[in-house]
Amino acid sequence: MAAEAGKTVDITGAMVTEPVALGDWLVVAPVAIPLIAGAFLLMYRKETRIHAGVATIAFALTFLTEIGLLMRVASDGPLVMTMGRWLPPFGICFSADILGASFAAVSGFIALVCSAYAARDINNVGRRYGFYPFLLLMMAGVAGAFLTGDIFNLYVWFEVLLISSFGLLILGSEKEQLDGATKYALLNLVATTLFLIGTGYLYGTFGTLNMADIARKADDLRATGPLMTLAGLYLLAFGMKAAAFPVNFWLPASYHTPRIVTSAIFAGLLTKVGVYALMRTLVMLLPPERDVLGQTIAWVAVGTMIIGILGALAQSDIRRLLGFVVISGIGTMMAGLALGSPLGLSGAMLYAVHSMLAMTGLYLVAGLMREQSGSFSLHEVSGLYRDNPLLAGAALLLILAASGLPPMSGLWPKVFLVKASLDVGAWWLAAAILVTGLLTTIALGRVFALAFWRNGDGENSGSVDGPKMQLGYAAVLAILVPVAFLGLYPEPAMLLTDAAAAGLLDSSAYVEAVFPQGRP
Amino acid sequence: MEVALSVTVAIFFAVSIYLMLSKHIIRIVIGVAILSNAVNLLIFTAGRVVREVPPIIPVDAYQPLGETANPLPQALILTAIVISFSFFAFLLVLAYRAYQTLGTDDTDEMRLAEPKGEGLPPLGY
Numbered sequence: 143m144a145a146e147a148g149k150t151v152d153i154t155g156a157m158v159t160e161p162v163a164l165g166d167w168l169v170v171a172p173v174a175i176p177l178i179a180g181a182f183l184l185m186y187r188k189e190t191r192i193h194a195g196v197a198t199i200a201f202a203l204t205f206l207t208e209i210g211l212l213m214r215v216a217s218d219g220p221l222v223m224t225m226g227r228w229l230p231p232f233g234i235c236f237s238a239d240i241l242g243a244s245f246a247a248v249s250g251f252i253a254l255v256c257s258a259y260a261a262r263d264i265n266n267v268g269r270r271y272g273f274y275p276f277l278l279l280m281m282a283g284v285a286g287a288f289l290t291g292d293i294f295n296l297y298v299w300f301e302v303l304l305i306s307s308f309g310l311l312i313l314g315s316e317k318e319q320l321d322g323a324t325k326y327a328l329l330n331l332v333a334t335t336l337f338l339i340g341t342g343y344l345y346g347t348f349g350t351l352n353m354a355d356i357a358r359k360a361d362d363l364r365a366t367g368p369l370m371t372l373a374g375l376y377l378l379a380f381g382m383k384a385a386a387f388p389v390n391f392w393l394p395a396s397y398h399t400p401r402i403v404t405s406a407i408f409a410g411l412l413t414k415v416g417v418y419a420l421m422r423t424l425v426m427l428l429p430p431e432r433d434v435l436g437q438t439i440a441w442v443a444v445g446t447m448i449i450g451i452l453g454a455l456a457q458s459d460i461r462r463l464l465g466f467v468v469i470s471g472i473g474t475m476m477a478g479l480a481l482g483s484p485l486g487l488s489g490a491m492l493y494a495v496h497s498m499l500a501m502t503g504l505y506l507v508a509g510l511m512r513e514q515s516g517s518f519s520l521h522e523v524s525g526l527y528r529d530n531p532l533l534a535g536a537a538l539l540l541i542l543a544a545s546g547l548p549p550m551s552g553l554w555p556k557v558f559l560v561k562a563s564l565d566v567g568a569w570w571l572a573a574a575i576l577v578t579g580l581l582t583t584i585a586l587g588r589v590f591a592l593a594f595w596r597n598g599d600g601e602n603s604g605s606v607d608g609p610k611m612q613l614g615y616a617a618v619l620a621i622l623v624p625v626a627f628l629g630l631y632p633e634p635a636m637l638l639t640d641a642a643a644a645g646l647l648d649s650s651a652y653v654e655a656v657f658p659q660g661r662p
Numbered sequence: 663m664e665v666a667l668s669v670t671v672a673i674f675f676a677v678s679i680y681l682m683l684s685k686h687i688i689r690i691v692i693g694v695a696i697l698s699n700a701v702n703l704l705i706f707t708a709g710r711v712v713r714e715v716p717p718i719i720p721v722d723a724y725q726p727l728g729e730t731a732n733p734l735p736q737a738l739i740l741t742a743i744v745i746s747f748s749f750f751a752f753l754l755v756l757a758y759r760a761y762q763t764l765g766t767d768d769t770d771e772m773r774l775a776e777p778k779g780e781g782l783p784p785l786g787y
Contacts, residue, residue: 457783
């Protein structure tokens with residue numbers, strides 16, 4: 143207002159006045175870099191030669207910033223940045239804590255590996271249909287969901303990753319894809335709409351959407367507000383996104399239809415975003431409501447584990463079998479959420495990290511197996527060990543990881559979860575986790591026995607060498623390194639997830655980072 | 663006013679759930695569209711309905727004087743409308759393509775990705 147030029151207005155009560163420190167940009171970089179690269183590749187959609195290179199460089203940069211963010215958050219506590227300089231709760235915050243930053247870092251790593259794998263797997267037609275822009279935008283959505291500190295903003299990131307995942311899912315427009323994508327799209331849209339319903343009620347109750355603000359106001363509103371309704375709606379909505387039983391049926395209907403690298407990245411990341419949102423809303427924002435729902439979540443967890451793995455036992459298509467293994471892994475994470483103890487949550491987070499890596503790796507291995515043998519069906523794949531012992535070794539290690547057997551990464555989170563269950567006397571939950579481990583060993587062990595050891599009559603046609611195969615091996619090896627590291631030397635990861643669980647259970651550091659010195 | 667809006671929201675939810683229980687994709691898609699409109703109205707109602715007093719702060723004040731309309735629910739709804747509109751457009755095209763390719767919009771018959779009677783995996787060598 144020109145007329146007011148003489149009058150100085152004190153804006154320190156409403157806006158951030160000091161410039162943002164250079165290091166603080168780390169918190170938005172994991173979203174900004176893929177968004178910019180995705181927009182760039184959309185403009186150069188027809189220049190398919192540059193797609194793989196640009197995307198892989200962007201994912202490498204993103205991964206580096208995510209590592210930097212994780213190191214910063216692990217040493218200095220939650221890092222907050224407010225959009226448009228408006229002070230929270232009015233400005234939308236990005237607030238990274240250890241949980242969000244570590245999930246973002248692992249997802250960034252998986253995106254990098256899958257982007258490299260896709261360079262050999264996605265042909266020019268797929269690229270012209272926009273595989274890489276979709277992948278970049280989806281990863282922007284995933285990182286945004288992990289790092290945002292505003293619940294409506296979380297909804298927006300869910301939609302960003304959802305619409306990009308539609309694009310990836312129907313790439314190729316095959317009959318199976320249209321069928322699977324229809325179910326995936328409708329059911330996921332209903333899930334996000336349920337999330338939006340919960341958010342509408344939450345805004346009506348709290349008058350704020352900032353997560354830190356919600357966390358500190360929840361205690362005062364508990365007597366009057368319908369917080370139990372909110373917790374129930376969020377459990378249903380995010381349970382549906384995470385593919386928890388009995389709202390898991392979109393996953394086996396669709397995850398085996400797209401390109402194998404798309405399946406790999408979906409199986410690794412998308413359901414875990416749902417698990418992350420469950421942890422964030424139920425454990426950090428509404429902990430007493432989570433205690434009330436604990437028994438329900440525990441039975442959901444048992445159902446998801448057992449039904450998931452029984453589904454896997456009945457499948458003859460390797461990709462569909464793996465889809466059911468993903469579901470049963472979600473059940474294991476839900477078990478940690480049901481317990482709600484520091485050890486249980488830490489185990490659930492470690493399991494989520496392990497599951498992201500192991501499931502992506504298994505799908506990539508399935509893709510390589512298909513290239514060797516020409517099929518995904520257990521009736522047809524055989525004799526791969528004779529032709530390709532290297533692939534057999536990688537597959538065996540990943541199968542050990544997914545089954546929770548030493549020396550790979552699946553062992554420790556299951557140990558934590560079993561111990562946490564026994565600590566509170568929930569022997570049936572511990573039994574479900576162990577039985578699921580046994581059934582997973584049987585289901586995946588049978589894949590190994592049939593596909594690798596069985597003496598087939600036919601010759602496997604694919605070549606074992608060549609640069610194309612080597613890039614595939616490199617991608618699987620890159621996944622195997624952290625999987626083996628988590629199994630052999632879990633100490634650093636355990637410390638990290640313990641700190642993340644503590645930060646989630648006691649949100650005071652998170653609130654303090656968003657509202658320094660108890661500012662209103 | 664709130665009561666009337668709440669009843670409208672309830673009717674919207676009922677209609678959308680009824681439509682989504684159908685077997686036919688096109689009805690489900692319309693149900694989802696109505697569901698998103700129900701949610702928009704819900705956010706609007708939950709954000710408190712106030713007479714049309716614009717939320718403008720007078721020149722010499724730091725806060726609005728008296729009760730004003732809340733602009734935030736409208737911003738939320740606007741975001742949600744844009745998202746649900748684009749999703750609806752995508753879903754319509756997807757449903758049409760699926761109908762063209764699969765020759766049916768009956769969900770019971772859309773079994774291409776999960777064929778019936780696939781049988782068990784091999785139980786021995």
